[in-house]
Amino acid sequence: MKKYSPSENAFYDNVINSVMPSDVFEISEKEWGDLLEGQTHGKLICCGVDLRPCLTEQPLPTADELIRQAEDKRGRLRAAADIAIQPLQDANDLGIATEDEASQLINWKKYRVMLMRIDAKDAERIIWPEQPDQ
Known part of the structure; x- marks a missing residue:
């Protein structure tokens, strides 16, 4: 019991x-x-x-929790972008990147810049950029 x-x-x-x-x-x-x-x-x-x-009901997250969640999400998305960029950057640095790889590299770098411009302090109003196609 x-x-x-x-x-x-x-x-x-x-x-x-x-x-x-x-x-x-x-x-x-x-x-x-x-x-x-x-x-x-x-x-x-x-x-x-x-x-x-x-x-x-579960309590709504506090402002600090929303900021932390946004920072965590940005970090995860940034890590995924870094992983996608590295081999494309290698091919570009070696001068062997195809047109498609060069285009993907630019798109991923733009995406990463947009991620880093996100202000996590305004977590409720964040519009997350779309990941580039792979």
Whole structure:
């Protein structure tokens, strides 16, 4: 049987946990299953006003979290651009780039420049550039 602690907003099981907070109480298997089901659909388990576990919406990300997410995305896209550019740049440097490779190199470099011009501090208004065709 699962147990819930409102003070910890945590679940406990007699089989796993030998030490539990003093405020734990049993919840039904159905309640436990409903909570897990809600969590799989993006809900957050929290302590309700009645001190029982309940489901709520996930909080919206903070401005700092949005900035961090935008910076992370820009970093991932920049790394992908770097990987695409390197062999094209090598072919160009060696004077053996085809017309298509030279064109791709220019497109990828423009894309990379556009990525680096993105201001992550204005994360909610970012319009991400489209990746060039490969």
